[in-house]
Amino acid sequence: MHIYEERLSVPRSWWGLVALGGLGLGVGAMPFGLLAAVIAAAIGIAVSAVLVHLHGSVRILVTPGHLVVGKRTIPIEALGVTEILDEREAFEWRTVRANPYALLLLRSYVPTALRIELRNAWGGAPYVYVSTRQPMNLAAVLAFTRG
Incomplete structure (x- = not known):
């Protein structure tokens, strides 16, 4: 049973930065062709989205006997x-x-x-x-x- 729970999620603007970073990688890969640019953008967005999600998934929990802070x-x-x-x-x-x-x-x-x-x-x-x-x-x- 949780008496208190808070998730320290990242601001919404960070998700915009994820998209911009992926697009930047796509533009950087344009000299190698359109397919390479699309793949680079997709990989960049996926990797940075996972990292941002993990950073913002930390929780603070209070149970009757414990304080759980992150791990x-x-x-x-x-x-x-x-x-x-x-x-x-x-x-x-x-x-x-x-x-x-x-x-x-x-x-x-x-x-x-x-x-x-x-x-x-x-x-x-x-x-x-x-x-x-x-x-x-x-x-x-x-x-x-x-x-």
Whole structure:
């Protein structure tokens, strides 16, 4: 059972860039013939579409006992103080204030984030940085699940 679920999908404009990139490859292959250009465009669009889809398919899940951030599963008991980060603070925490040992789920196209301290440096990480479009909702759900 999921108490909270969020998918950090890419902006729609990225899909336009996928099409433009594929068309650019097609134009670049035009000296080799029309068939080569069509094949290059199709391959370029397919490969870049898969990459963009994979980048935007990451999820944040909260279950009764765990926080799932991407591929990491963190027990709720390991979570400490939660800090909601606005756009400016989120930028600072993913650049100059970032800890190289922290668990980071970064998505540059998501301006807000949540920073959650980890008790006893769970897994060697001092905190979890989670890009989220709904930091207040996620913080409220985590506070609720901790009891």
